[in-house]
Amino acid sequence: MCDTCGCGLPEEAKNHAHEHDHDPGHTHREEAVLYRNLLAANEAQARENREHLMEHGVLAVNLMSSPGAGKTSLIEAVVDSLSGKLRVGVIEGDLATDRDAERIRALGLPVWQITTGSTCHLDAAMVHEALHRLPLDSIDLLFVENVGNLVCPGLYDLGCHLNGVLLSVTEGDDKVAKYPVIFRYAQFFCITKSDLLPYVSFDSSKPQREARILKGDLKTFSLSAKGGEGVEAFLSYLLAERHALSS
Amino acid sequence: MPPPGRDMHEWSLACELVREAEIEARRRSALRVHAVKASVGVLTGVVPELLQRAYEMARQGTCLEEAPLEIEVEAVRARCPQCGREVTLHSPALVCPDCSSLGLEILGGDGIFLASLELEVAEAAGGNHV
Ligand SMILES: Nc1nc2c(ncn2[C@@H]2O[C@H](COP(=O)(O)OP(=O)(O)OP(=O)(O)O)[C@@H](O)[C@H]2O)c(=O)[nH]1
Numbered sequence: 001m002c003d004t005c006g007c008g009l010p011e012e013a014k015n016h017a018h019e020h021d022h023d024p025g026h027t028h029r030e031e032a033v034l035y036r037n038l039l040a041a042n043e044a045q046a047r048e049n050r051e052h053l054m055e056h057g058v059l060a061v062n063l064m065s066s067p068g069a070g071k072t073s074l075i076e077a078v079v080d081s082l083s084g085k086l087r088v089g090v091i092e093g094d095l096a097t098d099r100d101a102e103r104i105r106a107l108g109l110p111v112w113q114i115t116t117g118s119t120c121h122l123d124a125a126m127v128h129e130a131l132h133r134l135p136l137d138s139i140d141l142l143f144v145e146n147v148g149n150l151v152c153p154g155l156y157d158l159g160c161h162l163n164g165v166l167l168s169v170t171e172g173d174d175k176v177a178k179y180p181v182i183f184r185y186a187q188f189f190c191i192t193k194s195d196l197l198p199y200v201s202f203d204s205s206k207p208q209r210e211a212r213i214l215k216g217d218l219k220t221f222s223l224s225a226k227g228g229e230g231v232e233a234f235l236s237y238l239l240a241e242r243h244a245l246s247s
Numbered sequence: 248m249p250p251p252g253r254d255m256h257e258w259s260l261a262c263e264l265v266r267e268a269e270i271e272a273r274r275r276s277a278l279r280v281h282a283v284k285a286s287v288g289v290l291t292g293v294v295p296e297l298l299q300r301a302y303e304m305a306r307q308g309t310c311l312e313e314a315p316l317e318i319e320v321e322a323v324r325a326r327c328p329q330c331g332r333e334v335t336l337h338s339p340a341l342v343c344p345d346c347s348s349l350g351l352e353i354l355g356g357d358g359i360f361l362a363s364l365e366l367e368v369a370e371a372a373g374g375n376h377v
């Protein structure tokens with residue numbers, strides 16, 4: 001930092017030699033009122049991602065839930081019942097391992113793994129990077145499996161066409177009101193592991209009702225990736241959305 | 248509070264805050280940054296203490312090293328479609344305090360902003376080269 005001239009910004013100090021010897025003269029304090037949106041850069045990147053996906057005719061679906069609610073299992077179940085009707089690709093967000101990516105690779109699908117380290121959510125820049133690693137022209141439906149978390153993924157638009165929240169019946173039926181941000185951000189809501197309903201006390205009508213109140217046009221599904229119940233209905237929804245994209 | 252290491256939600260926001268503040272200070276040819284103010288909406292789920300801690304790490308090596316961060320928490324402002332009232336909420340539970348209706352229309356408190364900067368600037372064009 002240059003005390004003489006007061007060019008106190010280290011970035012700049014590096015960039016110019018101090019051959020000048022001007023007098024800084026009188027200075028004063030001033031308040032700069034800005035209210036600059038700190039999510040704007042992410043939002044701009046998300047818009048770019050959306051355009052990029054559109055150009056390639058890819059329907060992108062962001063899956064969000066707390067850890068273990070069944071995101072990867074749902075992708076597997078959908079791929080299974082699609083039986084080739086759409087070509088699927090996957091972006092996997094994971095804190096540390098590539099286990100989920102391995103599961104997708106085992107299905108013979110293109111997958112790109114984003115290891116987020118300690119970051120608790122994916123952002124649009126990470127997805128952008130991943131989009132350039134995938135063969136988008138041979139993908140119709142792209143799943144983006146977000147990091148297991150019900151809070152911040154709702155703040156970071158990824159540029160996907162659809163954002164969905166999964167809630168498994170073992171997590172309790174009181175979660176919707178507790179995590180309003182993510183439900184308001186979503187277009188669909190899946191109650192997962194419905195095959196376990198006989199073993200837990202979970203009133204499916206409660207989260208469905210609460211979610212619809214938070215977001216009037218939220219599509220809701222109840223399904224089991226294990227038994228397959230409800231997967232067809234979810235699949236029809238995806239097919240219709242994919243169809244709407246190309247028409 | 249989330250366990251340490253998972254607080255990176257605030258970390259990325261702190262990095263963005265520092266980046267924006269630096270750009271603005273430079274654009275205004277500031278000689279010093281005295282203070283930074285951020286505004287955090289209750290609906291963002293951002294924890295002010297975590298943002299504060301993340302800011303202290305993120306500002307290292309920047310022109311904000313001497314500039315404390317003040318965080319103002321912005322309550323949720325919403326309109327109830329049932330009773331029509333405009334309400335202020337201090338938690339993210341979107342329930343009308345008057346009629347317990349849920350489908351509130353959000354008017355504010357769902358964003359995060361670099362609110363303001365307190366800068367030292369030159370009176371005249373004299374020292375203007377930052
Ligand atoms: N009974 C039952 N178990 C399920 C179902 N779906 C997933 N599971 C089980 O739940 C556990 C977690 O499933 P995953 O699909 O790995 O969940 P995830 O959301 O991808 O988990 P993370 O990526 O680690 O956050 C696994 O043991 C699955 O076998 C289901 O429909 N029924």
Ligand SMILES: [Mg+2]
Nearest residue numbers: 071072100145
């Ligand atoms: Mg998974």
Ligand SMILES: [Zn+2]
Nearest residue numbers: 120121152256
């Ligand atoms: Zn986060």
Ligand SMILES: [Zn+2]
Nearest residue numbers: 327330343346
């Ligand atoms: Zn009301």
